Amino acid sequence: MATGRNHRPATRSRGIPEATVARLPLYLRALTALSERSVPTVSSEELAAAAGVNSAKLRKDFSYLGSYGTRGVGYDVEYLVYQISRELGLTQDWPVVIVGIGNLGAALANYGGFASRGFRVASLIDADPAMSGKIVAGIEVQHTDLLERIIADNGVSIGVIATPAGAAQQVCDRLVAAGVTSILNFAPTVLSVPDGVDVRKVDLSIELQILAFHEQRKAGELDTEAADTAAPAAPPAVSVTRRAAEDADDDTEAGPDGDVPAVMPA
Amino acid sequence: MATGRNHRPATRSRGIPEATVARLPLYLRALTALSERSVPTVSSEELAAAAGVNSAKLRKDFSYLGSYGTRGVGYDVEYLVYQISRELGLTQDWPVVIVGIGNLGAALANYGGFASRGFRVASLIDADPAMSGKIVAGIEVQHTDLLERIIADNGVSIGVIATPAGAAQQVCDRLVAAGVTSILNFAPTVLSVPDGVDVRKVDLSIELQILAFHEQRKAGELDTEAADTAAPAAPPAVSVTRRAAEDADDDTEAGPDGDVPAVMPA
DNA sequence: CCCTGTGAAACAATTCACAGCA
DNA sequence: TGCTGTGAATTGTTTCACAGGG
Structure with a gap:
């Protein structure tokens, strides 16, 4: 429900999206580096590249903070460093x-x-x-x-x-x-x-596990791994229904794995 | 490499959402703990609590892997440990x-x-x-x-x-x-x-900065919501006089906050 | 014309709520 | 009856594309 309209005039509102907050430190780091090199201004394109995001996202992010840029020119580095620091609460100790x-x-x-x-x-x-x-x-x-x-x-x-x-x-x-x-x-x-x-x-190991997931995917069809590890007995009498694919899933690759059964060492 | 086009949206892998992948290590950790205590089965509710998420999310996540649970009962711990490990690529070295x-x-x-x-x-x-x-x-x-x-x-x-x-x-x-x-x-x-x-x-300091943001918010619940901006310098035409040191540290910032925050949109 | 700022569209993730099976 | 599995609704995020100021 809550249908209602937005009670906030966009700009100036205090509702900064979490995803944006998480990127502010990134921008700040890039800006600090520019500041140290005495670069006076940056465009959203340049700053985005330095921070590792795309420029549309950066501009949208900044729009939640206010209008701190100058059209046709870009952003004043020092000014932005200050504004982001303040927003993050880093102007205090x-x-x-x-x-x-x-x-x-x-x-x-x-x-x-x-x-x-x-x-x-x-x-x-x-x-x-x-x-x-x-x-x-x-x-x-x-x-x-x-x-x-x-x-x-x-x-x-x-x-x-x-x-x-x-x-x-x-x-x-x-x-x-x-x-x-x-x-x-x-x-x-x-x-x-x-x-x-x-x-x-x-969690340091979680990041590594996420990488392993993608790495495994790249390695793709090498599978075979199932050889040394056998799957544990199925649960209390259950059939292993591998990921159904009844929808229009266009996934090109069927799992290279296969639901090899087996037994797992405890 | 400035931006360039779209790199392959790596996201369309084999259908498992990135957000889900990021949580699998969490579930795995909770399951491993249960396994060590020889707990045979868990409900989505229990496992979710142990992993720090809510049960609907957990069930949805698992549904991307396949149907590994048993209705009316829950999930077989050992079996799920194996399935998630395999999915993450941890059954190999x-x-x-x-x-x-x-x-x-x-x-x-x-x-x-x-x-x-x-x-x-x-x-x-x-x-x-x-x-x-x-x-x-x-x-x-x-x-x-x-x-x-x-x-x-x-x-x-x-x-x-x-x-x-x-x-x-x-x-x-x-x-x-x-x-x-x-x-x-x-x-x-x-x-x-x-x-x-x-x-x-x-980035260890990024997490701390995000915390500072929220911490500041908590503290600011009293005032704010009024106030205009008084920034160190105006955006347009600013002379960047400050330091140009390269020692990577920044100013010790100003005092305990007394300065005025907030900003007025154009 | 530069570029920013931002509605609107597209996409992704989360939550709801309940059908259906053990 | 109790719990999973999952469409549908909701909420959040990213991208597009262009209006509009310098």
């Missing part, structure tokens, strides 16, 4: 804590991309007493016991979890209880949080 | 190389999530001669000079780039020339690759 200082946590602490934006690593926290006091990326690692205190003292609202999966939910709960409202989760587990808390996840 | 063994590269090499899926780290490669011979995650780091040889000898088709941004494109070009057709890029830069090569990117 965000103290963050990183919990779990293993390989990944250390990599994150050393990652220049944080500091160069509005992020400041307020503290590195680890549950291992042996880590306490160690210096990583110029910052002293503190023990988990101090977590609540650190969050409060520094006014931290963003937390990064880089612990093993098993510890993630617990750490998350403590962060949230202490006042953190945005969490970036690197642990391969689903976190549950109360309403109002934002979680974004990055 | 994927040798990967990681280029750039800094903090991040080392973290990746040590990341259990790779090995536990079908991925095998065939080699760690770094341009720094001082790294050559060092053992990281049980693997000896090799020098970049050997890159082509390593790719060929191991039949590597997936490469992971964890170098500084400045070296990424060059490494990418060499990987591609050597035969790699899928690249996972952790360097904060846009890679250009020939048609047929797949690139996925993970």
